[in-house]
Amino acid sequence: MSESHHEHESSFWKKYIFSVDHKIIGLQYGITSLIFLLFGFTIMMLMRWQLAYPEQPLPVIGKIFGENRMPGGIMLPEFYNQLGAMHGTIMVFLGVVPLAVGAFGNYIVPLQIGAPDMAFPKLNMASYWSFFVGGVIMLVSFFVPGGAASSGWTSYPPLSDIATVGQTMWLFGMAFLITSSLLGSVNFIVTIFQLRVKGLTFMRLPFFVWAQLVTSFLLLLAFPPLEAASVMQLMDRLAGTSFFLPSGLLISGQPLANSGGGSVLLWQHLFWFLAHPEVYVLILPAMGIVTEILANNTRKPIGAYKLMVYAIIFLGFMSFIVWAHHMFLTGMGTAISSFFQATTMIISIPSVVILAAFFLTLWGGAIRFTIPMLFALAFLPMFGIGGLTGLPLGLAAADIHLHDTYYVIGHFHYIVAPGTIFALFAGIYYWFPKATGRKMNTLLGHLHFWPSFVCMNLIFMPMFIQGLAGVSRRLYDGGLTYAHAQGALHWNVFISMAVWTLALSQIPFIINLLVSMKCGEKVGDNPWEATTLEWATPTPPPHGNFTRELSVYRGPYEYSVPGASRDFSPQYEEKP
Amino acid sequence: MQEIPYTVAVRQDTGLYNAKMGIWLFLASEVMLFGGLFSAYVLLRVGAGEHWPLGATYLNVAIGTFNTFVLMSSSITMLMAWASLKMKNFGHFKMYQGITIALALLFLSVKGYEYSMKFKHHHFPSDNTFLAIYFTLTGIHALHIIGGVVVNSYLWGPGSKMWQAEPERFTNRIEVAGLYWHFVDLVWIFLFSVMYLL
Structure with missing residues (x-):
């Protein structure tokens, strides 16, 4: 940091709302997405x-949703469909990612590579605000006539082409979210390539940075085809084109006035070309x-670091050629199915390599059984179950039985909910001391972890049973x-019941997060005795991050080095 | 505050400054956007079989060819604008950059004329999938041209003040804007071949 630096009298707005500091933007993203x-x-x-209770009025709060959503507290099928579509959209595009x-x-990448900020701070701010606008559009869409989008988070035509105006809002919202992710991913890749501090070679990068790098490439290259598809769906809805409407389509017995000639499969291909890499966007940062x-x-030291790096790069490449395993039942042909079945089996190899490592x-x-470690440990079997239950879905023959059942819901929720979200909780508990200078409470952490862990399994394990028994997803009466x-x-x-218990067990977390900011146990710059660069900054890191010139001398995970005086040897300490 | 490195200077091991790497990545993403649209074109055309009309039934190849030359010329003048700055000739930069913007506006006017003629003959995107993909592809391309005109005009007008204080950084900006402009030009060449000629 230069000595001539003079403090700006920056207002609250400039410092916390329209900030270009990567840490503030990270926290804005964090709070909004939580x-x-x-x-x-x-x-x-x-x-x-x-x-659980179809056709029964929701007690106490049922009435506030109004007559066109829950008359007398009983949910209408249309409203259920809106909730289903928006649950998926919000969780994936506005929550987890x-x-x-x-x-x-x-927050972490620039710190871990020893950079003063992201490469393009203004783009970074634009990325957050684009995300924010996209989120607001999604929320507002609940209040337009006909309600929010109701064709599932996948927005399959022809249903989505003829749906109410909420679907148009969804498409506009997605346009903003895609812009946000484009700006963000360009920024991350440039930052990681260009702003690594002296001595930080690629094989010395913390694996977290590698994961973010591969994730950014997926976001950069997989999202644009969905943008193309969104534009075409907007054209279908607003300009009367027939990109996704085949000839001779009947709606409620009436032939559609459109010209026809389109293809519903076109949407599915373009959508899953994004949405399968998106699955890896959900899981790689968690890893x-x-x-x-x-x-x-x-x-x-982490087992087989180099192998993990090669595995994650391979995973990134492969994730672009597995998308049509979501479409085995569309009649696209056995030859295509066989190809995607083979690639799907191949992509499970790098995932297993990483899990084995x-x-x-x-x-x-x-x-050390700390709270972040408990969540990280829970991630392993949960991700394992999620991954293994995916194999039958990747085989075209088995998928015929399992497709669109609760088995699928159980499978991907095991990966995202007790998998990714647990890893995200772990990350919050782990890096909270860096952002605030205080640790989160351990007792509340236990009260959060154990019931959450139990409830997650009580929720998603029975879904496998239901799915194998043939219960379809998206049935508004639960299959009655x-x-x-x-x-x-x-x-x-x-x-x-398990879902509502899970909700109760998030209360200790919310309390912990809020109270620990003010009253948590004060800790130093490196409370976990860690080796990576983010722990070399003052706590919380100031604008510009590092107060001294850094160089990197060693790999990211040199713990318990024989002959060293302590059981951790930070990357920024010279070898004796 | 510590400065962000490599905003102007080139990093040794990557051989790029930040913005240049950024624009290449952005263009990679653009390739995927137009790639998605062109794939849609292929799929729809294959699905339509012999019903797919020849481009020339709806489109005027002569006008399209003229517009192709307009855009290709603007790409050359854009390159000349950058080269002028490299040779420290700000006056020439102003001229070439001005011509680039003028040619882009000419392209848009011709495109607008083509559109209006379509509407006049009652040819709308909803008529058939050929016109649908034609209007969508050229429309998105036109939006890219408009974006380029806005950026280039800023760099020609108020943005060019940077030349006084940071000539190297300004030259880089023109290079980056130029890379984008060449890409948009390239997309048009694909678009022209696919929509007008095939």
Whole structure:
């Protein structure tokens, strides 16, 4: 930091709202996305009432939703569909990804590579505000005539082409979110390539930075085709084109006036070309966070670091050629199915490599069971279950039975909810002391972790049973009128109870987060005795981050180096 | 406050300054955007089989060819504008950059004329999928041209004050704007071949 630096008398607005500092922007992303996560979760709790007690009025708060959504407190099917579509949209695009990439990426990546800020601070601010506007559009869409988008988070045509105006809002909202992610991903890649401090070679990068780098490439290259598809759907809806409307389509028995000649599969291809890499956008930053925490709390170097790096790069490439395994049942042909089935099996290899490296890291470690470590440890089996249950879905023959059932819901929620979200919780507990100078409370942490861990399994494990029994997803009555479903319906109440218990067990977390900011135990610059560069800054890091010239002399995870005086050897300390 | 490194200077191991790497990444993303649209074109055309009209049934190839030359010329003048700055000739930069903007506006006017003729003959995007993809592709391309005109005009007008204080940084800005402009030009060449000629 130069001596001639003079303090600007910056106003509250400039410092905290329209800030260009990557740490403030990271926190803005973090707070906004946590609120969206809570909102998306609340939506789900309403849906779980409907699934557990179909046709029964929601007690106490049922009336406030109004006659056109829940007359007499009983949920209308249209409203259920809106909640379903928006739960997915909000959780993926406004909750998990902004928290994993926008918040953790923004706050941690420049610190871990020894940079004063992101490469383009103004673009960074634009990225956040674009995200914010997109989120507001999504929220406002609940109040337009006909309500929010109701064609699922996948927005499959022709249903989405003829849906109410909420779908148009969804498309405009997505345009803003895509812009935000484009600006963010360009910024991350340039930052990681250009702003690494002296001595920080690629094989010395913390794995978290690698994960963010690969994630950014996925966002950069996978989102634009969805933007193209969104434009075409907007044209269909506003200009009367027929990109996604085939010839001879009947709506309620009436032939559609459009010219026809379009293809519904076109949308699915373009959508899943984004949305499959998006799955890896959800999971890779989580793996990065878990890596940092595992190394730190086992006091061991991470097992097979280089192999993990190669695995994650391979994973990134492969994720672009597996998308059509979401479309086995569309009749696209067995040849195409076979190809995507093969690539899907191949992509599971690098995931297993990374997971195996995690388990090997635990082997013989002197494990510290801190709160972040508990969440990181829970991530391993949860991600394992989520991944393994995905294999039958990747096989075209098995998928015929399982497609669009609760089995699918159980599978991807195991990856995203007790997988990614647990890793994100771990990250919050782990880096909270860097951002605030205080630790989060351990007792409240335990009260948060254990019930959450139990409830997650009580929620998603029965879904496998329901799915195998043939219960379809997106049934607004929970399968009441569905002959196949009868044998597995008694799980609906059970799952809903577990969901509400899960909600209660987030209260200790919220209290912990708010109270620890003011009253948490004060800690120094490196409370976890970690090795990476973010712990070399003052706490909380000032504008410009580092107060001294840094150089990197060693790899990211040199714990318990034989002959060293302590059990951790930071990257910024010269070898003796 | 510590300065962000490599805003102007080139980093040794990557051989780029920040903005240049940024624009290349942005262009990679643009390739995917137009790639998605062109794939849609291919899929729709294959689906339509022999019903797909020849481009020339709806479009005027002569006008399209003229516009192709207009845009290609603007790409050359854009390059000349950058080269002028490299040779420290600000006057020439002003001229070439001015011509670039003028040619872009000419392109947009011709495009607007083409559009208005379509509407006059009652050819709308909703008529068939050929016109739908034609209007969508050229419309998105035109938006890119408009974006380029806005940026280039800023760099020609108020933005050019930077030449006095930081000539090297300003030259870089023109280079980056130029890379974008060449890309938009390149997209048009694909678009012209696919929509008008095939």
